[in-house]
Amino acid sequence: MTPPAGSPAITLDGPSLMEETFRGLPFTPEDLRALPRLLDTLQGVPVRVSSSGRTVEGMVLGVDTAAPLESEGKEPAPLLSILTEQGQLVTIRLRADAQLDILDPAVRESLRQAVLVSGRGRVAGMRTVKIGLEGTGPARCASTMWCPPPSGRPPIG
Secondary structure, eight states: OOTTSOSEEEEEOSSOHHHHHHTTSSSOGGGGGOHHHHHHHOTTOEEEEEETTEEEEEEEEEEEEEOOOGGGOSSOEEEEEEEOTTSOEEEEEOOTTOEEEEOOHHHHHHHHHHHHHHHHHHHOOOOOEEEEEOSSSOOOOOOOOOOOOOTTSOOOO
């Protein structure tokens, strides 16, 4: 900075929208990548889950990995445990056709907002930088920014 502009002030905008959105939620952006992982973070939340033609409804207790059945091959299957309204503890294997309906409207809306923000965060990771100068006279300004290259790629230049 060149006088008479005075001393500069540089401000980076507040916490990212992604951080702010997930701060009070029981799940992380990574938990949104797979249904069993998401369900494991929703302990106590009322849900309806269907898989392989079977449907269960109740509060999520957790997800564990079950040994595969002989008919399923070698891959272990996630096993969801539910506490039904009648007090029964039931389990359901979560296969590729599993469907989830979150019955709590507030949790459902939080999840919807988190998915929207997470999607936007993947394509728009920019932050705003504001540069303010004191005084009213002309000034010359220059800024430089260094960004590390993507991993596995050598720097250019």
